[in-house]
Amino acid sequence: MKTSDAFKETIKNYLDNRAAQDELFAANYKKENKNIDECCNYVMKCAKEGGFSGYTDEEVFGWAVHYYDEDDIKNISPISGKVIINRAVELTDDEKVKAKEMAFKAEKDKYIPEVKEELKKTISLTPEEIAEAKEEAKKLAISEALEKMKSKKKAEAKEQKPEEVQPSLF
Structure with a gap:
């Protein structure tokens, strides 16, 4: 199974930033026998072996760095699984107002049948x-x-x- 582009992009962005700030890691990150696809496979393998359904960013990025640090980690087969990536989404002021209105309406609509039933009783x-x-x-x-x-x-x-x-x- 191929790694999702969003997952791969998130891992790669972290590693690129880490390499820009850490010269020792930058050398490992350039190894020719390492690549981002296999790195993501390794991260998925670690997650599966961990047995939990969720991990912190530090754990996930730590596995990615570990993959590049260790020469004996290689030939990692793809792992099937679902990944949820937390990303901050910036909304415009209009989008925020609309989202708030939609949330308010959804919450209000949820209680309408209950209120109607209560009125029927009273x-x-x-x-x-x-x-x-x-x-x-x-x-x-x-x-x-x-x-x-x-x-x-x-x-x-x-x-x-x-x-x-x-x-x-x-």
Whole structure:
């Protein structure tokens, strides 16, 4: 199985930075018999042998450095597994506002069914009150529909109204 590009990139970035700051490691990092793919395989092997489902950055990067430090670590076969990489994501102010709104809506939506059930328990209407509420709702709907129709007819009448003809002076 091939190592994911994100995992490989994360390991390589760490090793590149380490080599830039540590001359002794830089020499090991340049070894011709070592490469980033096999390094990632070694890291995966160490993780699998460790038996845990999560490791700190220090542990993972430590295995990567160890791979380059030791000449007898070689011919590491690919290991199948899932890697989750922690990366900081920088959001714009607009993205932060939108994310906050979405989180608030999701949290609110989660409780709506619960609140509706609670209201059903606390509010009880008589059959007469239910019938009255239905009638009021029908009247309101009819009234709104009539207003829309009147507005539409007025708009149509304006469009069909002939233009007034100005008397010709000639």
